[in-house]
Amino acid sequence: MSIAPPEQRIWWREPIHKVELGWIVIVFFWGLFMFFFMIAWHFIGNQNLSTETYRIQPSAYVAKVEAFAEKYQVGEENGVPIVRPPAGEDVYLLARKWEWWPILELKKGQSYRFHLSSADWVHGFSLQPTNINISVHPGYEHVINLTPTESGEFGIICNEYCGIGHHLMTGRIRVID
Amino acid sequence: MSTIDAGQIGGYVRNAIFRSCRYTGLKIDTQAQLLIKVNAVAAVIFLLIGGLMGLGVALTRWPAVHLLPADWFYLILTGHGLNLLIFWIIFFEMAVLYFASAVLLNCRMATPRIAWLGFVLMVVGAVMANYAVLRGDSSVMFTAYPPMMAASWFYLALILFVVGALCGVCVFFGTLVIAKAEKTYEGSLPLVTFGALTAAIIAVFTIASGAIILIPTYLWSVGLIANIDPLMYKTIFWAFGHGTQQINIAVQVSIWYLIAALLVGAKPLSEKVSRTAFLMYILFLQLAAAHHLLADPGLSEEWKIVNTSYLMYLAVMGSMIHGMTVPGAIEAAQRRNGFTKGLFGWLRKAPWGNPAFSGMFLSLVLFGFIGGISGVILGTEQLNVLMHNTMYVPGHFHGTVVAGTTLAFMALTYLVLPLIFEREIIWPKLAKWQPYLFGIGVAGISISMMGAGTLGVPRRYWDITLTDAAFAFEFPAAAYLMMGLNGIFALMAALGGGIYIAVTVGTILAGKRLDTKETQPLIFPLHSAGPEAAANYGTSDEAVKLPGTIILVSVFFITFVLYYFVNWKYLSDLWLFS
Ligand code: HEM
Ligand SMILES: [Cu+2]
Ligand SMILES: [Cu+2]
Numbered sequence: 001m002s003i004a005p006p007e008q009r010i011w012w013r014e015p016i017h018k019v020e021l022g023w024i025v026i027v028f029f030w031g032l033f034m035f036f037f038m039i040a041w042h043f044i045g046n047q048n049l050s051t052e053t054y055r056i057q058p059s060a061y062v063a064k065v066e067a068f069a070e071k072y073q074v075g076e077e078n079g080v081p082i083v084r085p086p087a088g089e090d091v092y093l094l095a096r097k098w099e100w101w102p103i104l105e106l107k108k109g110q111s112y113r114f115h116l117s118s119a120d121w122v123h124g125f126s127l128q129p130t131n132i133n134i135s136v137h138p139g140y141e142h143v144i145n146l147t148p149t150e151s152g153e154f155g156i157i158c159n160e161y162c163g164i165g166h167h168l169m170t171g172r173i174r175v176i177d
Numbered sequence: 178m179s180t181i182d183a184g185q186i187g188g189y190v191r192n193a194i195f196r197s198c199r200y201t202g203l204k205i206d207t208q209a210q211l212l213i214k215v216n217a218v219a220a221v222i223f224l225l226i227g228g229l230m231g232l233g234v235a236l237t238r239w240p241a242v243h244l245l246p247a248d249w250f251y252l253i254l255t256g257h258g259l260n261l262l263i264f265w266i267i268f269f270e271m272a273v274l275y276f277a278s279a280v281l282l283n284c285r286m287a288t289p290r291i292a293w294l295g296f297v298l299m300v301v302g303a304v305m306a307n308y309a310v311l312r313g314d315s316s317v318m319f320t321a322y323p324p325m326m327a328a329s330w331f332y333l334a335l336i337l338f339v340v341g342a343l344c345g346v347c348v349f350f351g352t353l354v355i356a357k358a359e360k361t362y363e364g365s366l367p368l369v370t371f372g373a374l375t376a377a378i379i380a381v382f383t384i385a386s387g388a389i390i391l392i393p394t395y396l397w398s399v400g401l402i403a404n405i406d407p408l409m410y411k412t413i414f415w416a417f418g419h420g421t422q423q424i425n426i427a428v429q430v431s432i433w434y435l436i437a438a439l440l441v442g443a444k445p446l447s448e449k450v451s452r453t454a455f456l457m458y459i460l461f462l463q464l465a466a467a468h469h470l471l472a473d474p475g476l477s478e479e480w481k482i483v484n485t486s487y488l489m490y491l492a493v494m495g496s497m498i499h500g501m502t503v504p505g506a507i508e509a510a511q512r513r514n515g516f517t518k519g520l521f522g523w524l525r526k527a528p529w530g531n532p533a534f535s536g537m538f539l540s541l542v543l544f545g546f547i548g549g550i551s552g553v554i555l556g557t558e559q560l561n562v563l564m565h566n567t568m569y570v571p572g573h574f575h576g577t578v579v580a581g582t583t584l585a586f587m588a589l590t591y592l593v594l595p596l597i598f599e600r601e602i603i604w605p606k607l608a609k610w611q612p613y614l615f616g617i618g619v620a621g622i623s624i625s626m627m628g629a630g631t632l633g634v635p636r637r638y639w640d641i642t643l644t645d646a647a648f649a650f651e652f653p654a655a656a657y658l659m660m661g662l663n664g665i666f667a668l669m670a671a672l673g674g675g676i677y678i679a680v681t682v683g684t685i686l687a688g689k690r691l692d693t694k695e696t697q698p699l700i701f702p703l704h705s706a707g708p709e710a711a712a713n714y715g716t717s718d719e720a721v722k723l724p725g726t727i728i729l730v731s732v733f734f735i736t737f738v739l740y741y742f743v744n745w746k747y748l749s750d751l752w753l754f755s
Contacts, residue, residue: 009364011448019723020450027497031490038482038558046753047559053475078647122322122407124566128650131633133565135473137407142474147753155650159566159635161318167639170648
């Protein structure tokens with residue numbers, strides 16, 4: 001019974017059941033495999049979240065995004081600028097209550113330095129239907145090397161709860177061929 | 178009833194009053210018994226409040242029903258998380274700690290006054306937190322990430338609750354010391370108490386992290402501190418938030434061993450393996466907070482990989498070991514009980530009509546298959562990007578903390594009612610069905626939430642139709658189907674939860690008393706060899722063959738491996754990022 005003291009006082013000398021031993025070996029090696037597979041994906045995989053991050057005042061980040069939008073603006077939709085940066089350029093996206101700003105137009109197959117940060121609370125960048133999900137913090141500028149591999153209209157929603165407008169916080173990335 | 182003189186511990190002597198249990202022969206300190214009762218009752222009350230809120234949440238997220246307005250939705254979602262994840266679970270755990278120490282060790286309880294103080298603090302904290310949430314200015318979710326701020330009440334309430342829980346943990350340690358000093362047991366602690374001890378040790382680390390983060394956050398909410406860094410908050414918060422989950426696992430696994438022992442006379446295959454598996458929880462769990470930060474900026478890959486895998490999956494290994502040794506111990510015991518036919522005769526002839534057994538076994542299976550596997554997937558550094566903060570996350574933890582922990586607690590209740598409350602279960606037929614209804618309902622909500630999350634549906638989200646949003650986006654029809662299924666299974670889970678509460682409250686108030694006449698048989702009997710086996714049991718079952726368990730764990734392992742690689746396939750289809 002597991003509710004009484006072990007019958008053998010020196011329980012750590014007891015033999016181990018064969019089935020137990022076999023299972024322990026299997027799960028141990030499976031654990032090792034999963035551990036090394038994460039490391040391996042950094043070499044063989046193309047989806048590894050960047051760790052390049054800078055400290056920044058939220059207001060300074062807002063200024064950066066505004067300057068970027070002004071420089072490359074090509075149009076406007078619902079009062080939000082549409083911005084088409086040259087391929088390979090730095091791209092800035094701002095999270096704030098409750099919008100993703102501005103609208104970005106990217107080229108398929110081109111890689112961009114994609115900057116993410118928040119002007120106020122913590123938000124969740126969620127690109128749909130691709131399903132890429134990244135946390136966005138105020139005060140931290142996160143830079144990701146991003147390469148869209150399909151063209152079309154993509155929605156950005158917020159998936160970190162950020163108050164009553166959380167489900168209204170949307171944005172757009174358009175990928176052209 | 179007998180009164181004995183308690184020994185001299187720390188100069189404080191209490192004359193404990195004991196009664197002796199007719200069914201197990203255990204000697205029970207009546208103060209411990211009363212504290213177990215009040216904590217269990219408080220737990221059930223918060224389960225009721227939180228469960229109703231959960232139903233409201235699920236019905237709002239069912240797109241065809243969409244029950245509540247947005248502000249109410251976020252309000253009751255905050256309440257649902259707090260009342261269930263924190264209050265229901267921790268009140269119940271206090272009862273389990275007192276049971277595993279004072280009752281199982283035949284010992285008087287250390288300083289019941291401190292246990293009462295802890296209880297009062299916890300009740301005050303829990304009521305205050307509900308007040309703060311219901312006022313409407315603290316709909317910040319139980320995670321409460323700054324700079325979003327709740328009313329200062331909210332943080333204060335959590336601090337009081339956590340300090341109260343710490344008192345309970347101290348009483349548990351004190352009771353172990355008394356039992357050792359007064360030699361109320363021989364040799365090492367029983368395995369169940371050992372499991373509870375790991376839970377209590379983890380609780381100390383965890384509560385310390387909780388205090389480290391909640392106290393400055395409280396000061397920030399009253400204006401004494403200017404700024405709380407959100408990334409720092411998140412890191413320490415999850416040392417607390419995830420640590421508590423490891424407490425739940427240690428307690429729930431102890432309950433599996435306990436119920437298996439009382440209902441089929443199971444003893445661990447080998448004490449060494451089961452105990453080492455518990456130790457792995459203590460050694461590696463503090464790393465786990467990392468898997469909440471995989472999608473965050475500013476942390477290195479090395480840090481993420483080492484921590485999220487609990488150093489090469491050693492704590493996961495602990496759980497997988499228990500996942501084999503518990504059914505293995507049951508198989509060995511059932512074969513000894515004479516059920517030796519075929520591969521699964523032992524399982525078919527198990528006491529499935531006893532809700533304590535069925536609840537325990539469902540908890541074991543659902544925890545492993547749903548909660549366990551999905552947890553490893555979510556905690557894989559790169560795969561996390563696929564479902565971070567989607568519905569997959571609540572899908573995962575309804576598999577762990579609801580199908581696993583909550584169902585194990587419900588199963589244990591069917592033993593606590595006759596043994597501690599000394600009442601016969603009323604409505605035994607309903608009780609028989611309860612674990613199945615609740616278990617299948619919860620499995621259903623977990624899997625549908627995981628399905629929705631895989632399709633990108635966000636968690637904590639009032640309206641996935643995005644009708645009022647500036648840049649609408651259409652979720653696929655399958656996502657709506659999943660959210661609808663979630664609603665339907667939620668009704669089933671709520672029915673199962675409702676029956677549990679009705680049976681428990683009904684039994685406490687109106688069940689036939691078992692403390693009046695001489696020994697009476699129980700409606701849901703314990704294993705006949707229970708009392709003797711408890712006092713005198715054989716060596717470990719090294720010789721018994723366990724073909725059924727081998728098949729069960731093989732099915733589990735294959736499912737795990739396949740699902741693991743399916744997710745890497747999904748990941749490799751994403752846009753490229755580095
Ligand atoms: C009748 C049973 C239950 C149902 C129908 C239910 C349903 C749900 C649903 C639909 C969500 C919302 C997901 C979202 O919008 O993000 C949720 C969240 C949650 N549930 Fe449950 N649940 C139940 C029982 C439980 C239990 C017993 C626990 C804990 C032991 C629990 C813990 C949680 C937590 C911690 C959250 C997350 C809250 C947050 O995101 O802040 N639930 N539940
Ligand atoms: Cu947001
Ligand atoms: Cu949000």
